[in-house]
Amino acid sequence: xxxxxxxxxxxxxxxxxxxxxxxxxxxxxxxxxxxxxxxxxxxxxxxxxxxxxxxxxxxxxxxxxxxxxxxxxxxxxxxxxxxxxxxxxxxxxxxxxxxxxxxxxxxxxxxxxxxxxxxxxxxxxxxxxxxxxxxxxxxxxxxxxxxxxxxxxxxxxxxxxxxxxxxxxxxxxxxxxxxxxxxxxxxxxxxxxxxxxxxxxxxxxxxxxxxxxxxxxxxxxxxxxxxxxxxxxxxxxxxxxxxxxxxxxxxxxxxxxxxxxxxxxxxxxxxxxxxxxxxxxxxxxxxxxxxxxxxxxxxxxxxxxxxxxxxxxxxxxxxxxxxxxxxxxxxxxxxxxxxxxxxxxxxxxxxxxxxxxxxxxxxxxxxxxxxxxxxxxxxxxxxxxxxxxxxxxxxxxxxxxxxxxxxxxxxxxxxxxxxxxxxxxxxxx
Numbered sequence: 381x382x383x384x385x386x387x388x389x390x391x392x393x394x395x396x397x398x399x400x401x402x403x404x405x406x407x408x409x410x411x412x413x414x415x416x417x418x419x420x421x422x423x424x425x426x427x428x429x430x431x432x433x434x435x436x437x438x439x440x441x442x443x444x445x446x447x448x449x450x451x452x453x454x455x456x457x458x459x460x461x462x463x464x465x466x467x468x469x470x471x472x473x474x475x476x477x478x479x480x481x482x483x484x485x486x487x488x489x490x491x492x493x494x495x496x497x498x499x500x501x502x503x504x505x506x507x508x509x510x511x512x513x514x515x516x517x518x519x520x521x522x523x524x525x526x527x528x529x530x531x532x533x534x535x536x537x538x539x540x541x542x543x544x545x546x547x548x549x550x551x552x553x554x555x556x557x558x559x560x561x562x563x564x565x566x567x568x569x570x571x572x573x574x575x576x577x578x579x580x581x582x583x584x585x586x587x588x589x590x591x592x593x594x595x596x597x598x599x600x601x602x603x604x605x606x607x608x609x610x611x612x613x614x615x616x617x618x619x620x621x622x623x624x625x626x627x628x629x630x631x632x633x634x635x636x637x638x639x640x641x642x643x644x645x646x647x648x649x650x651x652x653x654x655x656x657x658x659x660x661x662x663x664x665x666x667x668x669x670x671x672x673x674x675x676x677x678x679x680x681x682x683x684x685x686x687x688x689x690x691x692x693x694x695x696x697x698x699x700x701x702x703x704x705x706x707x708x709x710x711x712x713x714x715x716x717x718x719x720x721x722x723x724x725x726x727x728x729x730x731x732x733x734x735x736x737x738x739x740x741x742x743x744x745x746x747x748x749x750x751x752x753x754x755x756x757x758x759x760x761x762x763x764x765x766x767x768x769x770x771x772x773x774x775x776x777x778x779x780x781x782x783x784x785x786x787x788x789x790x791x792x793x794x795x796x797x798x799x800x801x802x803x804x805x806x807x808x809x
Contacts, residue, residue: 384439386426387488388676388740393434400441404517404525404551407440411549411797412523414438420797422549424493425465427486428765429679431802432497432544440549442490444468451476451557457514458557462492462550470666478557479665482506482588482716487670492550497765498542498725500733501669502714503588504686508726510541511719515554518547521793529554539781539788542723544764546799546807547792562612563588563605563668568658572600572697576690583686583715588669592710593693595700596647601710605668613662623659629674636675636739639708646706677709680748681735681763682755683725686715689732695754696734705747709737722781725761735766764806772808 382398385391401407414420414437421435424442433439442463449472450459458478460469467487473479482501489499491509500508515529515537526548528537540547572593575582583589588605615623631652639646684692693713700707712735716726725731736751738744748767752760761778762768776782786807793799799809 382439384423384426384434384441386428386433388429388678390429390678390740391431391434393436393439395435395437395439397438398441399438400443402443403445404519407519407549407551408523408525410438410440411519411521414797416795418797419800420549421800422492422545424463424490424496425488427489427493428497429767430765431800432765433800434802435800442492445551447552448472449476451478453478456557457554459552459554460491462516462553463490465490466494466670473557474560474664474666477560479560480509480555481512481558483509483666483669485670486673487666488673491553491555492545493765495541495553496543496545496550498721498723498763499765500714500716500726501588502590502716502733504583504586504715504730505717506588507719507721508716508724509555510721510724511726512556513537513541513553513721514556516541517551517553518549519551520548521795521797525551535788536792538720539722539785541721542764543785543789544723544803544807546789546803548798561607561609561665562662563665564608564610564660564662565668566604566606566658566660568602569599570602572598575600575602576693579690580687590712590714592712593697594650594710595705595707596650607665608662610662612664613660615659615661615663624672625674629672633675636708639706640739640742643706646708649708676740677737678740678744678748678767679735679737680744680751680767681712681733682752682760682768683731683733683763684755684758684760686730686732688758689713689715689734692732692734692755692758696736696751699750699754700747703746703750705750707736707747708739708742711736722785723764723779725763727779727781731761733763735763771805775806776808 384393418437420438422440444461444464484499495510518526587607591600591602714733
């Protein structure tokens with residue numbers, strides 16, 4: 381029997397059909413010839429922590445259709461196969477002298493998976509990936525290929541840039557691009573209280589800012605990334621390998637494993653993360669935005685109005701101490717500007733994102749529910765691909781165009797071929 385599992389190993393499926401269409405035409409044929417009543421889901425790279433992917437009927441694995449990236453430099457739009465992973469897309473873009481304006485912190489995701497779940501990066505004057513989508517091709521329930529943009533099928537484009545895979549299957553995505561640029565990265569620890577007290581001024585004066593609070597300490601590990609055209613001042617290969625692979629993955633993974641074995645040691649182990657030291661370098665934007673993730677974990681992330689971040693994180697710090705939780709993973713904080721994507725977690729507002737993680741094999745529900753109880757009442761919107769405990773009855777009120785999206789979904793897929801149980805729950809189908 382065919383099987384599939386996500387990156388974290390926490391979600392599994394045993395579909396009766398597991399297929400990898402190699403062309404758009406092959407995909408259309410498969411959709412047209414799937415028996416009525418059988419459900420079809422498209423997997424990305426498996427980096428969602430929710431069961432947003434599984435189907436026990438037909439599960440499709442991504443493929444880039446052996447097509448490259450087509451770049452229109454006059455319009456500054458790149459057409460990228462939806463099944464291509466961001467790492468490969470970045471290489472094509474860089475070779476053509478262009479780049480995505482902003483992106484998330486991993487590049488193992490497919491383009492389709494990243495936009496369909498509202499993946500974002502950080503930067504107050506920038507949007508997440510879905511906000512950079514100029515158009516897309518969508519294979520719908522009858523096997524038709526629908527081209528969607530501001531001028532073609534504009535209602536589908538406006539409502540469907542974040543679609544949870546429930547509208548059909550994306551085959552290509554037109555992304556707005558910018559001339560290639562570099563980032564001057566400054567990474568250094570700061571006192572958490574200092575960061576929170578000055579949060580507004582920091583994010584308003586930074587191109588791309590994020591920080592990580594280290595639980596059981598009063599330290600935040602900060603990252604300021606400033607856009608620049610100055611020459612690259614890169615880290616040596618040895619230093620990059622030592623920092624990104626050895627320290628941030630192997631050594632950190634060993635610390636997490638020890639904490640899982642002996643949880644009482646976790647507060648002391650937290651001091652293994654540096655509280656002094658600074659590094660600065662200039663590299664291509666996609667090299668700085670993303671990091672390699674080898675340590676496996678579970679994750680929940682919430683978007684809240686930007687102005688409420690200091691209040692929310694202070695409450696989380698106090699709750700972790702009060703409940704004597706043992707947390708070995710830093711808490712990540714980022715910001716983005718408002719966008720107009722109906723189911724985007726930054727729809728209509730500047731947003732701050734709080735991401736909490738738990739090392740694989742450790743119980744996470746108590747911690748995640750505690751954090752959710754703090755941020756959900758703050759007009760919190762959970763990341764569609766990360767663990768949360770909400771359903772449509774509470775999510776609907778957070779999205780002005782929620783019902784508009786549902787009407788579009790029912791029009792494109794009245795037999796509900798492209799949903800599964802999880803999607804039904806969060807959309808209220």
